[in-house]
Amino acid sequence: MSIIATHSRQSWNKGKLVGQKKTLPLRDIWAIRVRLQIAERTRYLALFDIDIYSKLRACHLTKLRVRDVAHGEHVLSRALVMRQKTQRPVQFEITEQTRSALAAWIHRPQLRSENYLFPSRLHTSDHLSTRQYARIVKGWVEAVGFDPAMCGIHTMRRTKASLIYRRTKNLRAVQLLLGHTRLESTVRYLGIEVDDALKMAEQTEV
Secondary structure, eight states: OOOOOOOOOTTTTTTTTOOOOOOOHHHHHHHHHHHHHHTHHHHHHHHHHHHHHHHHHHHHHOBBBBHHHEEEEESEEEEEEOOOOOOOOEEEEEEEHHHHHHHHHHHHOOOOOOSSSSOOTTTTTTTTOHHHHHHHHHHHHHHTOOOGGOOHHHHHHHHHHHHHHHHHHHHHHHHHHHHOHHHHHHHHHHHHHHHHHHHHHHHHHO
C-alpha cells in the first residue's frame, strides 16, 4: 500500500488574534483622511474613502474596476457589484468627497474603463490583493495610534455600518447595505450586545 504525503498549507491567522475587530471612531477616520490629504496620497485616499463608505468586503473592493464606479470621466453617486459567494447584487453610495478622491485617482494614472480601480504594483497580480490591503490598513491605523491587533480589513467594512446602526437602530437597513441574507448574520457582524437587543425588544410593540 502506498501512502501519499500531503502538505497542508499554514493558515494565514495562525498565532494571531482573531475575532471581531473594533470599528474606527470618527476622530480617527478624519485623522487618517487628513494625513492622506496632506501627504497627497491620492491612491490611498481613494482606497480609504471608498472602503469606509461602500461597506464592501475586501475581496470585492480590491477587484473593483473603473467601470464599476465611473462612466467616462463621471464618477457615479451609486454603484452596484455582484457578491462572489451568492451572486446577489449589492448597491452602495459614493459620497461627494469619495467621488472627488476617486476622480483624482482615476485621472492620475489615466486608468481606463476596463482597468482595475486599484492595480497591483506587483507583477504577480493584476489588482491589489487582500493581503496587500491588510498591510495598508495596518499602516493607517498605526499612524493614528490604534492597535493594529484590534483592527483589520473588516474594521473598515464594519465602521460605517456600525455608525448607521447606532444612529438609527435600523437592523434591516444595515442588513441590506451589507448584503447579508440573514438578519442574524448582521447582528453577529455588528456585535450587538444583549442589553442593546433587549432595549430594542422592549421598545417594540406587538
